[in-house]
Amino acid sequence: MVLVAVALMAVAAAGCGIPRDPESTLDRVRGGTLRAGITASEPWTTLEGGRPGGVEVALVERFAEELGARVEWVDGSEADLIGALELRELDLVVGGLTADTPWQAKAAITRSYATTRVVVAVPASQPLPEDIAGMRVAVEAGTDAAGILEDKTDAIPVRVPDVTQVRGSAVAVDEWLLADLDLRDTGVHLSKVKHVMATPMGENAFLVRLERFLIAHQDEVPALLDAAEAGR
Amino acid sequence: MSTHHELPPDKHEKLVRAVRLEWFSIVYLITAITLLYFTLGNSQAMKAAWVEDILGLTPPIAFLVASRVRRRKPNDHFPYGYHRATAIAYLCASVALLALGAFILYDSASKLLKFEHPPIDLVKPFGDQPIWLGWLMLGALAYSTIPQVILGRLKQPLAKELNDKVLYADAEMNRADWLTGVAAMAGVVGIGFGLWWADSVAASIISVDIVRDGWKNLRVAVDDLMDKEPTVVDDARADPLPLWIKNELMLLAWVKDAEVRLREGGHVFMGEAFVVPVDNDDLVGRLERANRHLLDLDWRLHELVISPVSEINRPEPAGEDG
Numbered sequence: 326m327v328l329v330a331v332a333l334m335a336v337a338a339a340g341c342g343i344p345r346d347p348e349s350t351l352d353r354v355r356g357g358t359l360r361a362g363i364t365a366s367e368p369w370t371t372l373e374g375g376r377p378g379g380v381e382v383a384l385v386e387r388f389a390e391e392l393g394a395r396v397e398w399v400d401g402s403e404a405d406l407i408g409a410l411e412l413r414e415l416d417l418v419v420g421g422l423t424a425d426t427p428w429q430a431k432a433a434i435t436r437s438y439a440t441t442r443v444v445v446a447v448p449a450s451q452p453l454p455e456d457i458a459g460m461r462v463a464v465e466a467g468t469d470a471a472g473i474l475e476d477k478t479d480a481i482p483v484r485v486p487d488v489t490q491v492r493g494s495a496v497a498v499d500e501w502l503l504a505d506l507d508l509r510d511t512g513v514h515l516s517k518v519k520h521v522m523a524t525p526m527g528e529n530a531f532l533v534r535l536e537r538f539l540i541a542h543q544d545e546v547p548a549l550l551d552a553a554e555a556g557r
Numbered sequence: 558m559s560t561h562h563e564l565p566p567d568k569h570e571k572l573v574r575a576v577r578l579e580w581f582s583i584v585y586l587i588t589a590i591t592l593l594y595f596t597l598g599n600s601q602a603m604k605a606a607w608v609e610d611i612l613g614l615t616p617p618i619a620f621l622v623a624s625r626v627r628r629r630k631p632n633d634h635f636p637y638g639y640h641r642a643t644a645i646a647y648l649c650a651s652v653a654l655l656a657l658g659a660f661i662l663y664d665s666a667s668k669l670l671k672f673e674h675p676p677i678d679l680v681k682p683f684g685d686q687p688i689w690l691g692w693l694m695l696g697a698l699a700y701s702t703i704p705q706v707i708l709g710r711l712k713q714p715l716a717k718e719l720n721d722k723v724l725y726a727d728a729e730m731n732r733a734d735w736l737t738g739v740a741a742m743a744g745v746v747g748i749g750f751g752l753w754w755a756d757s758v759a760a761s762i763i764s765v766d767i768v769r770d771g772w773k774n775l776r777v778a779v780d781d782l783m784d785k786e787p788t789v790v791d792d793a794r795a796d797p798l799p800l801w802i803k804n805e806l807m808l809l810a811w812v813k814d815a816e817v818r819l820r821e822g823g824h825v826f827m828g829e830a831f832v833v834p835v836d837n838d839d840l841v842g843r844l845e846r847a848n849r850h851l852l853d854l855d856w857r858l859h860e861l862v863i864s865p866v867s868e869i870n871r872p873e874p875a876g877e878d879g
Contacts, residue, residue, distance in 0.1 A: 344689055345751035347674055433599075433676030527674020527753045533689055536679040540687055 344529035350416055351392075351531040359394045359416050361385055362406030366421025368553035369520065372400055380549040381419035381522065384438070388538045407431050413525045417535070424519035433532050437519030438539035439546040442500045443470040445480070445515065446508035448493055457495070457513050463488055464497040471497075473515045501550050565856045568719060575715045575724055576624055579617040582708055582731075586614050589701035596697040598690045599675045601668055602744030602759035603698075605661050606737050609767050610701055612657065613734075615650035616727030616774075619643055623723060627823055640822035644781040647723060651774035658767030665760035674753040677745075694745045702738025705731045717790050720857055721824040722777050725790045730770050737763050784820040798826060798858065802851055806863075811835050811843055816869045825859035831866045840865055 346352070363370050363377050371378040377398045389396045399406070399415065406418045411431045422428075424437050445457055454460060458479035464471045466484035474482040474497055485491060488498050489506060497515055498508065522539075524532045564572055593607040623643035631638040677694075679687040709731025716725035740759040747755020777792070787796040799817045806815035812832050819828035830851070834840060844863050851861055 343749040344677065344691060345749065347751045347753040349751075433678070436679060524676075525674075527676050527748075529677050529689075529691075529748065530751070532676055532678050537687060540679070540681075 342530065344533060346528045346530040348413055348525070348528060350413070350525060350528040351534055354389075354392055354394050354416055354531065356393045357395075359385070359389045359392070359396045360399065360414070361389075361396050362399050362401060362409060362415045362418040362420075364401060364403050364406060364418075364420035368550060369421040370419055371553070375400075379553050380439075380546060381421070381520075383549050383552075384539070384542060384546075385417060385419060385522075387542065388535060391538060392534075403428075407523065410523060410525055413528075416525065416528075416531065418523040422521050422523055424521050426521065426523070428523060431526070432523040433526050433528065435522045435524065435532065435536050435539060437521050438543045439520040440517060441520065442517050443468075443473075443497055443515045444500050444503070445474075445478075445495060445497050445511045445513040446503055446506075447495045447511055449507045449509045451509075453509060453511055454495070457511060460495055462495045462497055463491040470515045477515075478513065501547060502554065505551070505554060564719075568856065571715055571718045572624065575712065575719060575721070576621065578708065578712055578715070579620050579724075579727070582617045582727075583614060583621075585704055585708070586610055586617075589697075589704075590614075592697045593701055596690060596693045598677050598694065600677060600694060600741075600745060600748065600756050600760075601661075601665050601675065602741040602756050602763060603694055605665065605760040605763035605767070606698060606701065606741040608657055608661060609734075609737050609763060609770075612650075612654045612767065612770075613705070613730060615647075615654070616723055616730060619647050619650060620721070620723045620727060622646065623823055638822070640825075641782070643723065643823060644778055647774065648778035648782065651771050651778050653771075655768060655771030655775060658764050658769075658771050662761060662764035662768060665757045665764060669754060669757035669761065672753070673757070675748060675756045677748055689749075691745050691749050695742055698738050698741050698745070702734055705734040705738075709734070719824055720790055722781070722790060722792075722821075723823075726774055726777055729773075733766065733770070736766055740766075781821055787819050787821050787826050796826075798855055799828075801854060802830060802858070802861070805851060805854065806830060806832055806847065809843075809847060811838075814869055816871060818872075819858075822859065824857070826857050827860040828862075830861060830863045831869050832863060833867065833869060834865050 363372065363382065365372040367379065369379050369381045371382075377400075386396055399409070403418075403420060406415060406420070407428045409415045410418050418432065422434070424434065426434060428434070445462055447453065460480045461483050462474060462480045463485050464474050464482045465488045466486060471482055471484055474480055488496050489502065495511070496508065498506065500510070502508070503510060522535065524535060590607065590610050593603060593610060597603050597607060626639045626642050629639050677690050680690045680693065681687050682693065709728045712724060712728035712731065716728050740762045744756040744759025747759070787798060788794065789796050799819045803815050803817045806812050806817070811834050813835050814833040815830060817828065817830045819826045834843070844865065848861060848863055852858055
C-alpha cells in the first residue's frame with residue numbers, strides 16, 4: 326500500500342519538477358551553456374591536440390544536445406576540476422571517474438553508467454587453461470591490474486607498455502577488448518570498475534536529469550568504446 | 558522475612574500481552590531499520606531517523622530480558638536477586654542514546670554551517686523504471702513511523718497497569734516517534750523542493766529528540782540505581798505506598814512510632830520498616846502478623862523487612878531539588 330502511495334506521489338510530482346535544484350543548474354544549462362570539466366583518461370576521455378574526445382565526451386555532448394545546450398570544456402587536474410565543481414563554477418566533471426572515487430564528499434556522483442572488468446584472457450586459438458597458476462601473463466605496466474595479478478593470483482605477471490600489442494600469449498586486458506583482439510576469457514577476473522560522472526553537490530534536478538540520460542544511453546557505451554579504440 | 562510472588566494473576570495476563578507487544582516491536586523495528594538502511598542515500602535526516610530506530614530496540618530488549626531475569630530466584634551469590642541487571646543494561650543503553658544523539662546533532666549542525674547541499678539521485682529498485690530515491694525515503698519513513706505511534710498507544714496503559722518504567726519509557730518513545738517521522742519527511746520533501754538546508758534542520762530536530770530520550774532514560778536508570786524513593790510510573794510524583802505502610806503500622810496498637818523506606822526493583826518495591834514497640838510482648842508474632850498484613854496491602858510490595866528499634870532516626874528532608 327505504501328508502495329502504491331509512493332508511486333502515485335512520484336507520478337504526481339514528476340509533472341511539477343521534483344526534485345528541484347537549490348541553485349537552478351538545470352534551468353540555467355537548458356538552452357544555454359554546460360560548463361564541463363575534463364581530465365584525460367583514455368578511452369573515457371582524451372585530449373589529443375587539446376580537443377576533447379572519448380566515450381564520456383561523446384555522452385556529455387549528446388546530453389547537452391538533448392538540453393539544447395552548448396558544451397564549454399575546461400581541462401585540468403581532477404583536484405582542480407572537483408574544486409571548481411564544489412563552488413559551482415563547473416556543472417559536470419568527466420575523466421574516467423569511478424564509483425569508489427574519493428571525491429564523494431565534495432561532489433554528487435552519478436549512478437554508474439558502465440561497468441568494466443579486467444580479465445585474464447588467452448588467444449582464441451589456444452585451449453583455455455585449467456588454472457593460471459605459474460602462467461606468464463602480460464599486463465600493462467603501472468596499472469592496478471598488474472598489482473592484483475602479482476599479489477592475488479599465482480600467475481607470473483610480465484609488465485609490458487601496451488597489452489594490445491601482445492599476440493599469442495595470455496594477457497590481462499579490459500573485457501571489452503576481447504573480441505577486437507581475438508581473445509578468450511579464462512574466467513579469472515582481476516578487477517571490476519564502475520564508471521561515473523560528477524555533478525555539483527545537491528543540484529538534484531540536474532543530477533537526476535543526467536542519470537535519466539545515462540540510463541537511457543548506457544547500451545551505447547560498448548559501441549562508443551569500440552569507436553574510441555578504433556580512433557587510436 | 559517473606560516475599561510475594563511477582564505478579565497477581567490479573568496482572569500476569571497483562572504481562573503476557575506486553576511481552577507479545579514487545580516481541581512484535583522488535584521484529585517490526587528490524588524490518589523498519591532494514592528498509593531505512595536501503596533508502597538512506599545522502600540524507601542526514603534519514604540517518605538520524607535510522608539511528609533513532611536502532612536505539613528504539615533497546616527498551617523492548619531491556620523489558621524482555623527483565624521479564625525473564627526477574628523470575629530467577631535469589632541465590633547465595635546474588636542474595637538480592639537479579640533486579641539490578643536490567644537497570645545496569647538500561648543505564649548503558651541510555652548513555653549510548655545520549656552520546657549518539659549528541660553526535661548526530663553536531664554532525665547535522667556542522668553540515669548546516671558548511672552549507673552542505675545533500676545530493677539524492679535515482680535508484681532502480683523495481684526492474685527498469687528509475688525512481689527518485691526521495692520518494693522511497695518518504696515511503697520508508699511512513700513505514701517506520703505510523704506503526705510505532707500505534708504501538709506506543711497500546712503499550713502505555715499496560716505500562717501503567719504493570720508499574721513498569723522501562724515499558725513506560727518505551728511507550729513514550731514510540732508515541733513521540735511521529736515527531737521524527739514528520740521532521741524527516743519534511744527534510745526529504747524540502748530537498749525535493751530545492752531547499753538544501755531542510756535536511757540538516759530536520760536532522761538537528763530529530764537528534765535533539767534523541768538526546769531528550771537519552772536524558773529521560775538516563776534519569777530513570779540513575780534514579781533506579783540510586784535507590785530513589787518510589788515514584789508513580791510516569792515519574793510525576795512520589796508513590797504513596799510508603800505512607801500507606803507507615804499509617805498501617807501506626808494504627809497497630811503495639812506500635813509507638815514507625816518509619817518506612819522503600820526502593821524500586823524493576824516494577825516492584827522492597828525495603829524496610831522500623832517500629833518502636835510499646836513493649837516486647839510476643840514481639841516475633843506481632844512482627845510476622847504485621848508483615849503478612851502489609852504484603853497483602855499492595856501487589857507491588859515485594860519484600861519488607863520490619864525491624865523493632867528503641868528509637869527512630871528520621872532522614873533529613875531533601876532540598877527543593879530532591
